Amino acid sequence: MSALSDRLAAGKFTVTAELSPVRGASAAAMTDRAAALRGWVDAVNLTDNQGSHVRMSSWAAALAAKAAGLEPIMQMTCRDRNRIALQSDLLGAASAGIENFLFMSGDHPASGDHPGAKPVFDLDSTQLTWTAATMRDEGRLLSGAGLKPPPERIFLGAVENPFAPPLEFRAERAGKKIAAGARFIQTQYVFDTGVFAGWLRRLGDLGLLEACHVLAGVGVIRSARMLEFLSSGRVPGVVVPEPVRKRLGAVPADQTGAEGARVAAEIIAELRELPGVAGVHLLTAGYEKQTPALLEMAGVSRAD
Amino acid sequence: MGRFDADGVRLGQHEGRGRYPASPATVGEHKTMSRAPVPFRPRLSPRAAYLMQKVLAPNPVNRALGAAVERWPLARRLFTAGERQAKERLFGCRMCAQCALPVTGYSCPMGCPKELRNGPCGGVGPGGACEVYPELRCVWVAGYERAASEGHAGDLRRLQRPVDHRKFGDSSWLNYWAGRDENLWTADDLLARKGRPPL
Numbered sequence: 001m002s003a004l005s006d007r008l009a010a011g012k013f014t015v016t017a018e019l020s021p022v023r024g025a026s027a028a029a030m031t032d033r034a035a036a037l038r039g040w041v042d043a044v045n046l047t048d049n050q051g052s053h054v055r056m057s058s059w060a061a062a063l064a065a066k067a068a069g070l071e072p073i074m075q076m077t078c079r080d081r082n083r084i085a086l087q088s089d090l091l092g093a094a095s096a097g098i099e100n101f102l103f104m105s106g107d108h109p110a111s112g113d114h115p116g117a118k119p120v121f122d123l124d125s126t127q128l129t130w131t132a133a134t135m136r137d138e139g140r141l142l143s144g145a146g147l148k149p150p151p152e153r154i155f156l157g158a159v160e161n162p163f164a165p166p167l168e169f170r171a172e173r174a175g176k177k178i179a180a181g182a183r184f185i186q187t188q189y190v191f192d193t194g195v196f197a198g199w200l201r202r203l204g205d206l207g208l209l210e211a212c213h214v215l216a217g218v219g220v221i222r223s224a225r226m227l228e229f230l231s232s233g234r235v236p237g238v239v240v241p242e243p244v245r246k247r248l249g250a251v252p253a254d255q256t257g258a259e260g261a262r263v264a265a266e267i268i269a270e271l272r273e274l275p276g277v278a279g280v281h282l283l284t285a286g287y288e289k290q291t292p293a294l295l296e297m298a299g300v301s302r303a304d
Numbered sequence: 305m306g307r308f309d310a311d312g313v314r315l316g317q318h319e320g321r322g323r324y325p326a327s328p329a330t331v332g333e334h335k336t337m338s339r340a341p342v343p344f345r346p347r348l349s350p351r352a353a354y355l356m357q358k359v360l361a362p363n364p365v366n367r368a369l370g371a372a373v374e375r376w377p378l379a380r381r382l383f384t385a386g387e388r389q390a391k392e393r394l395f396g397c398r399m400c401a402q403c404a405l406p407v408t409g410y411s412c413p414m415g416c417p418k419e420l421r422n423g424p425c426g427g428v429g430p431g432g433a434c435e436v437y438p439e440l441r442c443v444w445v446a447g448y449e450r451a452a453s454e455g456h457a458g459d460l461r462r463l464q465r466p467v468d469h470r471k472f473g474d475s476s477w478l479n480y481w482a483g484r485d486e487n488l489w490t491a492d493d494l495l496a497r498k499g500r501p502p503l
Contacts, residue, residue: 083466104426105420105425106418108417108435111436119417119418121419123466124464125420126423127421131503134502138502159426161426165432165442166448169457172461173422176422176423176494179463179494179501207496233429236426236427236435237425237435
């Protein structure tokens with residue numbers, strides 16, 4: 001399996017980071033961004049037209065990240081491709097040596113730069129995970145047609161938002177994805193570690209932590225503007241709790257970023273102590289240069 | 305598709321980020337001939353809906369009725385039109401012909417703007433609002449509450465297989481009684497099982 005899968009299986013604290021593909025046709029620009037993270041993270045997530053804004057495709061960006069010496073996790077959403085295109089792209093990416101995949105529904109086109117686009121959503125994220133696992137393990141497509149050879153080395157992941165209603169169902173929803181074949185789960189921003197710990201406990205009670213590695217999402221609020229944006233409710237699924245808002249609001253505006261980094265470092269340190277947390281997933285795209293300092297502040301040493 | 309009266313939803317209300325913009329043709333008008341899925345609040349209480357499930361079970365009487373209706377094209381058309389009328393009004397049915405209502409608390413997942421069949425997306429607002437139509441309630445938040453209120457929350461654990469888009473417009477009741485939809489979902493105990501059910 002992949003290097004990411006090996007590291008998780010070895011039980012080592014794992015750091016992944018989001019790396020958003022550029023809006024342009026240059027792989028060099030991708031390689032540049034990736035370089036700052038080399039040696040500090042175990043894998044990078046290449047987002048799939050995040051927020052429904054058109055970017056370089058995630059497979060191309062994953063290849064650029066790989067060329068820069070990073071382990072890529074290729075994200076695939078259900079928003080833009082039907083089951084034919086999804087299976088085809090998965091085969092193509094696997095043939096090019098991409099081994100880690102992360103599946104999600106994806107933001108709706110209405111929130112992006114092409115709001116008139118046709119939303120596809122032919123499969124949902126659970127069905128897509130199930131399809132990929134079937135391709136790998138049974139060597140066949142959804143149609144039943146055989147694959148020669150199947151994508152034998154692919155390592156599958158899914159996402160969950162422990163903070164979105166219905167809270168009681170969120171562990172079970174992750175459980176459905178695990179039953180479908182997901183072996184790692186990356187979460188939405190964790191600001192409220194209490195709610196997160198409750199979700200994690202529920203996963204454990206369902207016996208799912210043995211089947212799956214959880215990487216907790218951590219973001220850095222870099223400015224007063226970003227705090228306002230994240231608190232506005234305009235970012236699907238993101239909630240900044242009152243205590244964090246208060247703490248960041250209490251410092252002068254030019255120090256929001258520094259305080260935001262301290263909050264993130266404290267959250268990372270706290271998450272690290274939670275049983276069942278395999279690592280953290282840094283939702284810090286565009287913050288690559290400051291990421292090493294953040295990890296140092298959180299007491300996470302350079303990846304070996 | 306027929307009239308789609310999604311709880312008095314007006315397209316003009318969905319201006320701004322995350323919403324479809326208003327157009328002169330639709331502002332102030334009820335959404336008709338809708339192609340885009342819009343969350344619908346079920347008009348039948350959970351208790352009544354689960355009772356209806358008993359009436360619609362594929363018992364010998366219903367199976368015979370279904371078989372008889374399927375013998376005559378006109379009867380089939382009329383039956384299907386009747387089903388559409390009833391389910392559109394009660395559940396905002398979009399006639400996918402692969403009805404998931406019995407295991408979703410009778411809140412239709414095809415009204416989800418992403419047509420998710422396996423549970424809510426991660427974009428549900430703190431109060432249970434839909435990501436795309438913030439003034440409407442997420443169909444899965446409603447479905448979970450409705451199912452749980454009648455002791456059916458475990459239904460939502462089932463894995464739902466992909467929809468067959470060729471079947472849109474057909475009668476799901478006839479499909480149900482004829483046993484053509486038996487593989488729509490898995491059992492509800494899969495979280496406790498080791499192996500993955502076949503897709």
